[in-house]
Amino acid sequence: MQYRKIGRTDCQYKGITSEMNMEKVIRFKTMIGYCYLYPDKIIMARNGNPEEVNLKNEEQRLWKHLVFYTITGLLLAWLAYMDRDHLPMCLWLGLTSAWLLFNVLRSIFQKSSSSALIERDKIRSVRFKKGVRYLTRSRFIVVFEDRKGCNRIRYILLPGSLNDGPKATEEALIAMRDSGYYPFSSQEGSLTGIRKYNETEGKESGTG
Incomplete structure:
Protein backbone atom coordinates (compact mmCIF):
# COMPACT_ATOMS: atom_id res chain seq x y z
CA MET A 1 0.00 0.00 0.00
CA GLN A 2 1.27 3.44 -0.92
CA TYR A 3 1.27 6.22 1.68
CA ARG A 4 1.59 9.80 0.59
CA LYS A 5 3.67 12.29 2.54
CA ILE A 6 1.63 14.37 4.99
CA GLY A 7 2.67 17.91 5.83
CA ARG A 8 2.66 19.04 9.43
CA THR A 9 0.39 21.96 8.54
CA ASP A 10 -2.06 19.81 6.58
CA CYS A 11 -5.53 20.47 8.05
CA GLN A 12 -6.56 16.90 7.25
CA TYR A 13 -4.26 15.50 9.88
CA LYS A 14 -3.50 16.46 13.43
CA GLY A 15 -0.38 14.91 14.89
CA ILE A 16 -1.06 13.75 18.41
CA THR A 17 1.70 12.12 20.41
CA SER A 18 0.52 9.23 22.53
CA GLU A 19 2.20 8.98 25.92
CA MET A 20 2.08 5.19 25.67
CA ASN A 21 3.76 4.50 22.33
CA MET A 22 4.86 7.92 21.03
CA GLU A 23 3.19 7.15 17.69
CA LYS A 24 1.71 9.79 15.43
CA VAL A 25 -2.07 9.41 15.29
CA ILE A 26 -4.31 10.45 12.41
CA ARG A 27 -7.67 11.97 13.22
CA PHE A 28 -10.67 13.35 11.36
CA LYS A 29 -13.83 15.13 12.37
CA THR A 30 -17.10 13.26 12.92
CA MET A 31 -20.66 14.37 13.60
CA ILE A 32 -20.14 14.62 17.37
CA GLY A 33 -16.38 14.80 17.84
CA TYR A 34 -13.27 13.20 16.37
CA CYS A 35 -12.18 9.77 15.22
CA TYR A 36 -8.58 8.83 16.09
CA LEU A 37 -6.86 6.24 13.92
CA TYR A 38 -4.11 4.41 15.79
CA PRO A 39 -2.09 1.61 14.18
CA ASP A 40 -3.85 -0.97 16.39
CA LYS A 41 -7.22 0.63 17.21
CA ILE A 42 -9.84 3.26 16.47
CA ILE A 43 -11.04 5.62 19.20
CA MET A 44 -14.05 7.94 18.98
CA ALA A 45 -13.87 10.96 21.29
CA ARG A 46 -16.57 13.56 21.81
CA ASN A 47 -14.41 16.21 23.48
CA GLY A 48 -11.36 15.90 21.23
CA ASN A 49 -9.22 14.13 23.83
CA PRO A 50 -8.94 10.33 23.44
CA GLU A 51 -7.28 10.05 26.85
CA GLU A 52 -10.52 11.15 28.57
CA VAL A 53 -12.92 8.74 26.85
CA ASN A 54 -15.06 6.76 29.29
CA LEU A 55 -15.43 3.45 27.46
CA LYS A 56 -18.14 2.08 29.75
CA LYS A 111 -26.62 -5.32 16.62
CA SER A 112 -25.53 -1.70 16.46
CA SER A 113 -22.89 -0.47 18.89
CA SER A 114 -21.81 2.87 20.33
CA SER A 115 -18.43 1.58 21.48
CA ALA A 116 -15.75 4.27 21.52
CA LEU A 117 -12.93 1.74 21.10
CA ILE A 118 -12.53 -0.72 18.24
CA GLU A 119 -9.40 -2.86 18.18
CA ARG A 120 -7.93 -3.41 14.74
CA ASP A 121 -7.60 -7.17 15.09
CA LYS A 122 -11.33 -7.38 15.88
CA ILE A 123 -12.45 -5.54 12.74
CA ARG A 124 -14.11 -7.74 10.13
CA SER A 125 -14.98 -5.17 7.46
CA VAL A 126 -15.24 -1.42 6.81
CA ARG A 127 -17.66 0.08 4.29
CA PHE A 128 -18.33 3.66 3.24
CA LYS A 129 -21.80 4.96 2.40
CA LYS A 130 -22.07 8.35 0.75
CA GLY A 131 -24.81 10.59 2.10
CA VAL A 132 -27.50 12.42 0.15
CA ARG A 133 -26.91 16.16 0.25
CA TYR A 134 -29.09 17.88 2.90
CA LEU A 135 -30.87 14.58 3.65
CA THR A 136 -28.45 12.00 5.07
CA ARG A 137 -24.88 11.98 6.33
CA SER A 138 -21.97 10.10 4.84
CA ARG A 139 -20.75 7.34 7.14
CA PHE A 140 -18.32 4.51 7.65
CA ILE A 141 -19.86 1.19 8.67
CA VAL A 142 -17.44 -0.85 10.77
CA VAL A 143 -18.24 -4.50 11.51
CA PHE A 144 -16.22 -5.78 14.45
CA GLU A 145 -16.20 -8.55 17.02
CA ASP A 146 -17.06 -7.57 20.59
CA ARG A 147 -15.75 -9.10 23.82
CA LYS A 148 -18.40 -11.83 23.65
CA GLY A 149 -17.37 -12.88 20.15
CA CYS A 150 -20.48 -11.41 18.48
CA ASN A 151 -20.30 -9.27 15.36
CA ARG A 152 -21.46 -5.71 15.98
CA ILE A 153 -21.93 -2.68 13.72
CA ARG A 154 -20.44 0.73 14.56
CA TYR A 155 -21.50 3.71 12.47
CA ILE A 156 -19.00 6.56 12.20
CA LEU A 157 -21.18 9.48 11.09
CA LEU A 158 -19.49 12.39 9.34
CA PRO A 159 -20.45 16.09 9.45
CA GLY A 160 -23.51 17.08 7.44
CA SER A 161 -23.87 19.43 4.49
CA LEU A 162 -24.45 22.45 6.74
CA ASN A 163 -21.14 21.80 8.56
CA ASP A 164 -18.81 21.67 5.56
CA GLY A 165 -19.75 18.03 5.01
CA PRO A 166 -18.19 17.45 1.55
CA LYS A 167 -14.77 18.67 2.68
CA ALA A 168 -14.95 16.73 5.96
CA THR A 169 -15.96 13.59 4.06
CA GLU A 170 -13.02 13.93 1.68
CA GLU A 171 -10.61 14.38 4.58
CA ALA A 172 -12.07 11.36 6.39
CA LEU A 173 -11.73 9.17 3.30
CA ILE A 174 -8.09 10.17 2.85
CA ALA A 175 -7.36 9.52 6.52
CA MET A 176 -9.02 6.10 6.49
CA ARG A 177 -7.25 5.09 3.29
CA ASP A 178 -3.81 6.26 4.37
CA SER A 179 -4.11 4.48 7.71
CA GLY A 180 -5.21 1.24 6.04
CA TYR A 181 -8.70 1.12 7.54
CA TYR A 182 -10.57 1.70 4.27
CA PRO A 183 -10.32 -0.45 2.30
CA PHE A 184 -9.50 -2.48 5.37
CA SER A 185 -6.01 -4.00 5.41
CA SER A 186 -3.77 -5.83 7.84
CA GLN A 187 -2.12 -4.14 10.81
CA GLU A 188 1.32 -4.65 9.27
CA GLY A 189 0.45 -2.40 6.34
CA SER A 190 -0.75 0.38 8.61
CA LEU A 191 2.29 0.17 10.89
CA THR A 192 4.63 0.41 7.91
CA GLY A 193 2.83 3.43 6.52
CA ILE A 194 2.69 5.34 9.80
CA ARG A 195 6.35 4.58 10.54
CA LYS A 196 7.25 6.02 7.14
CA TYR A 197 5.24 9.12 8.01
CA ASN A 198 6.97 9.44 11.40
CA GLU A 199 10.44 8.97 9.90
CA THR A 200 9.78 11.52 7.15
CA GLU A 201 8.49 14.11 9.59
CA GLY A 202 11.42 13.45 11.92
CA LYS A 203 13.89 14.14 9.12
CA GLU A 204 12.10 17.37 8.28
CA SER A 205 12.23 18.45 11.92
CA GLY A 206 15.95 17.74 12.06
CA THR A 207 16.72 19.73 8.94
CA GLY A 208 14.37 22.61 9.70
Whole structure:
Protein backbone atom coordinates (compact mmCIF):
# COMPACT_ATOMS: atom_id res chain seq x y z
CA MET A 1 0.00 0.00 0.00
CA GLN A 2 1.27 3.44 -0.92
CA TYR A 3 1.27 6.22 1.68
CA ARG A 4 1.59 9.80 0.59
CA LYS A 5 3.67 12.29 2.54
CA ILE A 6 1.63 14.37 4.99
CA GLY A 7 2.67 17.91 5.83
CA ARG A 8 2.66 19.04 9.43
CA THR A 9 0.39 21.96 8.54
CA ASP A 10 -2.06 19.81 6.58
CA CYS A 11 -5.53 20.47 8.05
CA GLN A 12 -6.56 16.90 7.25
CA TYR A 13 -4.26 15.50 9.88
CA LYS A 14 -3.50 16.46 13.43
CA GLY A 15 -0.38 14.91 14.89
CA ILE A 16 -1.06 13.75 18.41
CA THR A 17 1.70 12.12 20.41
CA SER A 18 0.52 9.23 22.53
CA GLU A 19 2.20 8.98 25.92
CA MET A 20 2.08 5.19 25.67
CA ASN A 21 3.76 4.50 22.33
CA MET A 22 4.86 7.92 21.03
CA GLU A 23 3.19 7.15 17.69
CA LYS A 24 1.71 9.79 15.43
CA VAL A 25 -2.07 9.41 15.29
CA ILE A 26 -4.31 10.45 12.41
CA ARG A 27 -7.67 11.97 13.22
CA PHE A 28 -10.67 13.35 11.36
CA LYS A 29 -13.83 15.13 12.37
CA THR A 30 -17.10 13.26 12.92
CA MET A 31 -20.66 14.37 13.60
CA ILE A 32 -20.14 14.62 17.37
CA GLY A 33 -16.38 14.80 17.84
CA TYR A 34 -13.27 13.20 16.37
CA CYS A 35 -12.18 9.77 15.22
CA TYR A 36 -8.58 8.83 16.09
CA LEU A 37 -6.86 6.24 13.92
CA TYR A 38 -4.11 4.41 15.79
CA PRO A 39 -2.09 1.61 14.18
CA ASP A 40 -3.85 -0.97 16.39
CA LYS A 41 -7.22 0.63 17.21
CA ILE A 42 -9.84 3.26 16.47
CA ILE A 43 -11.04 5.62 19.20
CA MET A 44 -14.05 7.94 18.98
CA ALA A 45 -13.87 10.96 21.29
CA ARG A 46 -16.57 13.56 21.81
CA ASN A 47 -14.41 16.21 23.48
CA GLY A 48 -11.36 15.90 21.23
CA ASN A 49 -9.22 14.13 23.83
CA PRO A 50 -8.94 10.33 23.44
CA GLU A 51 -7.28 10.05 26.85
CA GLU A 52 -10.52 11.15 28.57
CA VAL A 53 -12.92 8.74 26.85
CA ASN A 54 -15.06 6.76 29.29
CA LEU A 55 -15.43 3.45 27.46
CA LYS A 56 -18.14 2.08 29.75
CA ASN A 57 -20.35 5.15 29.40
CA GLU A 58 -19.96 5.17 25.62
CA GLU A 59 -20.97 1.51 25.37
CA GLN A 60 -24.12 2.21 27.39
CA ARG A 61 -25.01 5.38 25.47
CA LEU A 62 -26.76 3.54 22.62
CA TRP A 63 -29.01 1.60 24.99
CA LYS A 64 -29.97 4.79 26.81
CA HIS A 65 -30.97 6.32 23.49
CA LEU A 66 -32.93 3.22 22.48
CA VAL A 67 -34.86 3.26 25.76
CA PHE A 68 -35.64 6.96 25.30
CA TYR A 69 -36.79 6.49 21.69
CA THR A 70 -38.91 3.48 22.66
CA ILE A 71 -40.70 5.40 25.41
CA THR A 72 -41.18 8.40 23.11
CA GLY A 73 -42.48 6.21 20.29
CA LEU A 74 -44.98 4.44 22.54
CA LEU A 75 -46.13 7.76 23.99
CA LEU A 76 -46.70 9.19 20.51
CA ALA A 77 -48.59 6.05 19.51
CA TRP A 78 -50.85 6.46 22.55
CA LEU A 79 -51.42 10.15 21.72
CA ALA A 80 -52.24 9.21 18.13
CA TYR A 81 -54.84 6.74 19.40
CA MET A 82 -56.33 9.30 21.78
CA ASP A 83 -56.46 11.91 18.99
CA ARG A 84 -57.81 9.51 16.36
CA ASP A 85 -60.77 11.78 15.62
CA HIS A 86 -58.41 14.42 14.21
CA LEU A 87 -56.92 12.69 11.20
CA PRO A 88 -54.00 15.05 10.34
CA MET A 89 -52.62 15.10 13.89
CA CYS A 90 -53.29 11.40 14.37
CA LEU A 91 -51.46 10.61 11.13
CA TRP A 92 -48.46 12.77 12.05
CA LEU A 93 -48.17 11.26 15.52
CA GLY A 94 -48.60 7.75 14.18
CA LEU A 95 -45.95 8.12 11.48
CA THR A 96 -43.46 9.68 13.90
CA SER A 97 -44.08 6.87 16.38
CA ALA A 98 -43.63 4.23 13.68
CA TRP A 99 -40.38 5.84 12.49
CA LEU A 100 -38.92 5.91 16.01
CA LEU A 101 -39.89 2.34 16.82
CA PHE A 102 -38.65 1.11 13.44
CA ASN A 103 -35.21 2.61 14.08
CA VAL A 104 -35.11 1.06 17.54
CA LEU A 105 -35.89 -2.39 16.15
CA ARG A 106 -33.41 -1.94 13.31
CA SER A 107 -30.62 -1.03 15.74
CA ILE A 108 -31.39 -4.10 17.85
CA PHE A 109 -31.55 -6.55 14.94
CA GLN A 110 -28.46 -5.07 13.29
CA LYS A 111 -26.62 -5.32 16.62
CA SER A 112 -25.53 -1.70 16.46
CA SER A 113 -22.89 -0.47 18.89
CA SER A 114 -21.81 2.87 20.33
CA SER A 115 -18.43 1.58 21.48
CA ALA A 116 -15.75 4.27 21.52
CA LEU A 117 -12.93 1.74 21.10
CA ILE A 118 -12.53 -0.72 18.24
CA GLU A 119 -9.40 -2.86 18.18
CA ARG A 120 -7.93 -3.41 14.74
CA ASP A 121 -7.60 -7.17 15.09
CA LYS A 122 -11.33 -7.38 15.88
CA ILE A 123 -12.45 -5.54 12.74
CA ARG A 124 -14.11 -7.74 10.13
CA SER A 125 -14.98 -5.17 7.46
CA VAL A 126 -15.24 -1.42 6.81
CA ARG A 127 -17.66 0.08 4.29
CA PHE A 128 -18.33 3.66 3.24
CA LYS A 129 -21.80 4.96 2.40
CA LYS A 130 -22.07 8.35 0.75
CA GLY A 131 -24.81 10.59 2.10
CA VAL A 132 -27.50 12.42 0.15
CA ARG A 133 -26.91 16.16 0.25
CA TYR A 134 -29.09 17.88 2.90
CA LEU A 135 -30.87 14.58 3.65
CA THR A 136 -28.45 12.00 5.07
CA ARG A 137 -24.88 11.98 6.33
CA SER A 138 -21.97 10.10 4.84
CA ARG A 139 -20.75 7.34 7.14
CA PHE A 140 -18.32 4.51 7.65
CA ILE A 141 -19.86 1.19 8.67
CA VAL A 142 -17.44 -0.85 10.77
CA VAL A 143 -18.24 -4.50 11.51
CA PHE A 144 -16.22 -5.78 14.45
CA GLU A 145 -16.20 -8.55 17.02
CA ASP A 146 -17.06 -7.57 20.59
CA ARG A 147 -15.75 -9.10 23.82
CA LYS A 148 -18.40 -11.83 23.65
CA GLY A 149 -17.37 -12.88 20.15
CA CYS A 150 -20.48 -11.41 18.48
CA ASN A 151 -20.30 -9.27 15.36
CA ARG A 152 -21.46 -5.71 15.98
CA ILE A 153 -21.93 -2.68 13.72
CA ARG A 154 -20.44 0.73 14.56
CA TYR A 155 -21.50 3.71 12.47
CA ILE A 156 -19.00 6.56 12.20
CA LEU A 157 -21.18 9.48 11.09
CA LEU A 158 -19.49 12.39 9.34
CA PRO A 159 -20.45 16.09 9.45
CA GLY A 160 -23.51 17.08 7.44
CA SER A 161 -23.87 19.43 4.49
CA LEU A 162 -24.45 22.45 6.74
CA ASN A 163 -21.14 21.80 8.56
CA ASP A 164 -18.81 21.67 5.56
CA GLY A 165 -19.75 18.03 5.01
CA PRO A 166 -18.19 17.45 1.55
CA LYS A 167 -14.77 18.67 2.68
CA ALA A 168 -14.95 16.73 5.96
CA THR A 169 -15.96 13.59 4.06
CA GLU A 170 -13.02 13.93 1.68
CA GLU A 171 -10.61 14.38 4.58
CA ALA A 172 -12.07 11.36 6.39
CA LEU A 173 -11.73 9.17 3.30
CA ILE A 174 -8.09 10.17 2.85
CA ALA A 175 -7.36 9.52 6.52
CA MET A 176 -9.02 6.10 6.49
CA ARG A 177 -7.25 5.09 3.29
CA ASP A 178 -3.81 6.26 4.37
CA SER A 179 -4.11 4.48 7.71
CA GLY A 180 -5.21 1.24 6.04
CA TYR A 181 -8.70 1.12 7.54
CA TYR A 182 -10.57 1.70 4.27
CA PRO A 183 -10.32 -0.45 2.30
CA PHE A 184 -9.50 -2.48 5.37
CA SER A 185 -6.01 -4.00 5.41
CA SER A 186 -3.77 -5.83 7.84
CA GLN A 187 -2.12 -4.14 10.81
CA GLU A 188 1.32 -4.65 9.27
CA GLY A 189 0.45 -2.40 6.34
CA SER A 190 -0.75 0.38 8.61
CA LEU A 191 2.29 0.17 10.89
CA THR A 192 4.63 0.41 7.91
CA GLY A 193 2.83 3.43 6.52
CA ILE A 194 2.69 5.34 9.80
CA ARG A 195 6.35 4.58 10.54
CA LYS A 196 7.25 6.02 7.14
CA TYR A 197 5.24 9.12 8.01
CA ASN A 198 6.97 9.44 11.40
CA GLU A 199 10.44 8.97 9.90
CA THR A 200 9.78 11.52 7.15
CA GLU A 201 8.49 14.11 9.59
CA GLY A 202 11.42 13.45 11.92
CA LYS A 203 13.89 14.14 9.12
CA GLU A 204 12.10 17.37 8.28
CA SER A 205 12.23 18.45 11.92
CA GLY A 206 15.95 17.74 12.06
CA THR A 207 16.72 19.73 8.94
CA GLY A 208 14.37 22.61 9.70
